[in-house]
Amino acid sequence: MTDENHHKYHIPVLLDQVIDLVKPQPGDSVLDLTAGYGGHSQAIRAKTKQGPICLVDRDQMAISQLQSLFTDKKAEIIHSDFLSASKSLISQGNSYDIILADLGLSSVHLNNANRGFSINQDGPLDMRMNSSQSLSASQVVNQYTAEQLETILLEYGEERRAKSIVKNVIDNRPITSTAQLAEVVKKSFPKHQKIHPATKTFQAIRIEVNDELQQLKQALPIWIKLLRPGGRLAVISFHSLEDRIVKQLFNELSKNKYEAELEVITKNPVVADQNELVFNPRARSAKLRVAVKIKKERGTHAYSG
Numbered sequence: 298m299t300d301e302n303h304h305k306y307h308i309p310v311l312l313d314q315v316i317d318l319v320k321p322q323p324g325d326s327v328l329d330l331t332a333g334y335g336g337h338s339q340a341i342r343a344k345t346k347q348g349p350i351c352l353v354d355r356d357q358m359a360i361s362q363l364q365s366l367f368t369d370k371k372a373e374i375i376h377s378d379f380l381s382a383s384k385s386l387i388s389q390g391n392s393y394d395i396i397l398a399d400l401g402l403s404s405v406h407l408n409n410a411n412r413g414f415s416i417n418q419d420g421p422l423d424m425r426m427n428s429s430q431s432l433s434a435s436q437v438v439n440q441y442t443a444e445q446l447e448t449i450l451l452e453y454g455e456e457r458r459a460k461s462i463v464k465n466v467i468d469n470r471p472i473t474s475t476a477q478l479a480e481v482v483k484k485s486f487p488k489h490q491k492i493h494p495a496t497k498t499f500q501a502i503r504i505e506v507n508d509e510l511q512q513l514k515q516a517l518p519i520w521i522k523l524l525r526p527g528g529r530l531a532v533i534s535f536h537s538l539e540d541r542i543v544k545q546l547f548n549e550l551s552k553n554k555y556e557a558e559l560e561v562i563t564k565n566p567v568v569a570d571q572n573e574l575v576f577n578p579r580a581r582s583a584k585l586r587v588a589v590k591i592k593k594e595r596g597t598h599a600y601s602g
């Protein structure tokens with residue numbers, strides 16, 4: 298597979314469930330904050346019958362693909378992290394009927410060894426979703442103090458062996474490749490683990506490099522402001538740290554019956570069924586939560602589930 302072909306291998310997760318729950322209507326305006334390779338957006342747009350759409354991604358390869366897929370005047374494409382984009386959209390007074398965030402990495406990131414996200418293929422210690430930002434995994438691994446590394450592994454990886462891993466990392470510096478990092482982390486584990494022993498370490502470093510949790514924590518309340526009354530917000534997360542942030546804010550804004558801003562329409566998060574997992578194993582850890590913004594003036598919302 299050549300680098301140019303990697304984009305062909307991103308399959309949108311929970312696509313039917315997203316469509317069922319956000320119920321796109323002709324003319325609806327859409328904001329896709331993690332538009333990636335356009336899978337969700339194209340399906341939603343087919344239902345909004347070419348209504349206005351704003352597509353955001355921080356990855357240049359994704360942006361190039363979106364530019365070739367969405368060429369009409371009602372499609373706006375923004376190359377930015379979603380926190381900056383959300384701040385700018387709200388300052389322009391924009392609002393949307395449907396907002397979608399399908400968090401984390403695309404298959405393109407994972408399949409392309411040169412991006413440094415994959416544990417199973419050797420590549421540089423990179424892990425930047427936006428290749429023009431300066432902080433990369435190499436700096437985190439080779440320049441952070443032991444205390445900083447341990448905090449990251451504990452908080453972003455929930456890695457119980459953080460202390461031992463950090464000691465091995467520091468003893469083996471400089472570490473220059475993903476394969477070398479994976480081998481160094483392995484030393485802290487007994488042989489024969491079910492999942493790769495470096496899984497949590499890679500997750501933690503990636504979250505740090507891309508500031509993923511702060512992005513979500515700060516952007517989520519802005520997304521709710523960007524929703525029109527009756528508008529639907531769908532968030533797909535891939536690990537419990539992200540899902541917790543979404544669940545907590547949704548609960549907080551929906552709990553008080555009379556003052557609630559949101560109605561959460563996914564009592565439990567929606568997950569992929571066996572059929573989907575067969576052709577898209579990446580959907581294994583996906584969790585979808587959807588909320589509807591309540592129409593304050595009438596105390597009702599537009600959703601007719």
Ligand SMILES: C[S@@+](CC[C@H](N)C(=O)[O-])C[C@H]1O[C@@H](n2cnc3c(N)ncnc32)[C@H](O)[C@@H]1O
Binds near residue numbers: 331336354355509
């Ligand atoms: C799981 S993929 C989305 C795939 C997309 N839904 C599709 O159907 O093709 C996540 C995308 O979000 C982007 N991304 C992740 N975090 C981001 C952030 N904080 N700001 C902007 N884009 C982000 C990644 O670059 C990646 O392209």
